[in-house]
Amino acid sequence: MHLNGAVVFVTGGNRGLGLAFAKEALKRGASKVYVGVRQPKNFNVENIQAVELDVTDPESVQRAAAACGDVNLLVNNAGIALLSDGALDPGLIDQSERIFATNYYGVVRTTQAFADTLGKNAPSAIVNVLSDATWVSAPMLAAYAASKHAAWSFTNSLRLQTKPRGIEVLGLHVGFLDTDMTAGVDVPKSDPNDVAAAALSALEQGSYEVLADAGTEKIKASLSSDSPAYIHPDLPF
Numbered sequence: 502m503h504l505n506g507a508v509v510f511v512t513g514g515n516r517g518l519g520l521a522f523a524k525e526a527l528k529r530g531a532s533k534v535y536v537g538v539r540q541p542k543n544f545n546v547e548n549i550q551a552v553e554l555d556v557t558d559p560e561s562v563q564r565a566a567a568a569c570g571d572v573n574l575l576v577n578n579a580g581i582a583l584l585s586d587g588a589l590d591p592g593l594i595d596q597s598e599r600i601f602a603t604n605y606y607g608v609v610r611t612t613q614a615f616a617d618t619l620g621k622n623a624p625s626a627i628v629n630v631l632s633d634a635t636w637v638s639a640p641m642l643a644a645y646a647a648s649k650h651a652a653w654s655f656t657n658s659l660r661l662q663t664k665p666r667g668i669e670v671l672g673l674h675v676g677f678l679d680t681d682m683t684a685g686v687d688v689p690k691s692d693p694n695d696v697a698a699a700a701l702s703a704l705e706q707g708s709y710e711v712l713a714d715a716g717t718e719k720i721k722a723s724l725s726s727d728s729p730a731y732i733h734p735d736l737p738f
């Protein structure tokens with residue numbers, strides 16, 4: 502689909518990658534850009550409309566979808582990351598419930614709430630923000646990786662069902678980004694503006710998946726090798 506004239510809704514669009522998506526959509530000619538945010542009063546960016554949204558709250562999601570009946574591109578970006586002591590951490594179930602509430606059920610809930618609108622306004626699209634953590638193992642990110650893996654699986658089921666309704670689905674996989682989420686983590690990071698631009702270019706080219714950095718490309722390429730990144734994250738891939 503093309504961004505020129507599109508009406509875009511970005512969840513968690515008040516900062517980080519979400520705000521980069523909102524600004525990039527405007528640059529590409531979107532006629533309206535909404536950001537779904539938990540504190541709309543604190544958001545003031547020219548030409549971007551804030552709508553109250555908490556993806557963990559079913560009523561909030563229904564209200565946002567009802568208020569934005571002109572949307573034809575939904576970007577499921579809102580997400581949280583928490584660190585643990587790994588797969589055997591006794592707190593992992595509680596932590597997983599918190600992370601899944603946002604990163605998985607939040608994506609499912611928001612997608613379902615906007616589905617009729619997107620179908621009515623087709624050609625339409627959904628971009629789901631995933632992660633390279635889907636394919637590479639890091640015990641301290643066990644719950645986060647599981648949530649993104651689940652969201653990836655949902656993305657792939659969804660694509661098959663919405664295509665006949667004129668709704669394309671793009672999965673964005675990316676490694677570390679220079680946002681609040683990784684503040685204090687001293688590793689090379691991608692610029693969220695570059696990543697949003699790469700994702701929207703891929704969408705405009707009709708792609709179903711975008712790997713937004715070289716590391717993510719290598720991780721995915723390793724999956725069918727003798728040392729896939731999910732078994733040997735310690736080896737070069």
Ligand SMILES: NC(=O)c1ccc[n+]([C@@H]2O[C@H](COP(=O)([O-])OP(=O)(O)OC[C@H]3O[C@@H](n4cnc5c(N)ncnc54)[C@H](OP(=O)(O)O)[C@@H]3O)[C@@H](O)[C@H]2O)c1
Pocket residue numbers: 512513514515516517518519537538539540554555556557577578579580581582603607630631632633675676677678679680681682683
């Ligand atoms: N940063 C990375 O290295 C990285 C790598 C791969 C993928 N990602 C993914 O990229 C996406 C954006 O992350 P980011 O790096 O931009 O993180 P961020 O700077 O921490 O921003 C997260 C955004 O999600 C919003 N959010 C969180 N929970 C929400 C909820 N329940 N309802 C509505 N909004 C909610 C936050 O809103 P508040 O301001 O109200 O908290 C904020 O706008 C996430 O899905 C993340 O998993 C990030």
